[in-house]
Amino acid sequence: MIELNLLPDVKRDFVRAQRTRRQVIAAMILLSMAAGGLVVALALYVYGGQFAIGQVLDGAIKDKSKQLANVKDLDDYLTIQNQLRALPALHSDKFVYARLFDFLPTLNPAPPNNIHITRLTASEEEGTVTIVGYARDYKAVTVFENTIKNAELSYTDNESGEQKTESFVKDIAMSEVNLSEDASGNRVVAFTASLTNGEGSYKRGISNVRLQVPNRDTTQSAQQVPQEVFSEGGQE
Structure with a gap:
């Protein structure tokens, strides 16, 4: 084919x-x-x-919200929890006034110019320490006042590691200085001293705290009188 x-x-x-x-x-x-x-x-x-998933999640959130709303005393629990969270910050900002009891023996002049404290108060809001007490005479009160004025505080800042030295107080105000009697009926001079805290006197976060006072006569009369007036062998 x-x-x-x-x-x-x-x-x-x-x-x-x-x-x-x-x-x-x-x-x-x-x-x-x-x-x-x-x-x-x-x-x-x-x-x-996505819309369906969103609806499911919204429903789950509403269900959980209803369950939480039915929990008894939930608001109280949340308030306590918030307060507990705030405690560390409040603690770090709080002054260490217990340090004052270590300072007082150093600030109290040696006899016969020592003072006796009858009341001691601290105000964190005003940043002051108030000392109410008495001494044997006006000179002893002045020695105590000038001792505090000239006291220096040295410490180490834990955060920066810096060694600092500063005045123990920013200011001291003496009031109600007058004659009085102690519990034994002895004549004394009563006073009220209001100390304005220095920057690091009672703050936290410091270490190696040391308070130093001048080892000299700090009365106003002793500082103003020329030394040669009382020196031995002076010329007439």
Whole structure:
């Protein structure tokens, strides 16, 4: 049997190209449809799924809120918890007035100019320490006042490691200085001394605290009289 090819080569190539073109177009259409379906699926997830998840979470939050609202004395527990959280900060800002009992023996002059304390108060709001007491005479009261004025405090700042030296008090105000009697009926001089705290006198966060007082006569009369007046061997 003899077969004759009646289509020339050019016609055959053209038909083949048309077939390939149709296949490519069909494949592109399928890919476009798949991409469109993917976009639709993503849109449904973003706008639908997320909304549904949000609704579920909102419902869970409302349920938990209702459960918390039904807890007895919840407000009291929360108040106590907040107060406990605030305690460390309050503790760090609180002054260490117990340190004053270490300072008093150093601040009290040696006999016969020593003083006796009858009342001692500290005000953290005003930053003052008030000493009510008495001494044997006016000179002893003056010696005590000047001892405090000239006292120096040295300490180490724990945060910076810096060694500092400063005046023990910023100021001292003497009041109600007058003659009185002690419990034995002896004549004494009563006084009230109000001390304005120095920067580091009672603060926390310091170590190696040391209080120093001058080892000399600090009365006003002794400081104002020229030394040569009382020196031995002076010329007339």
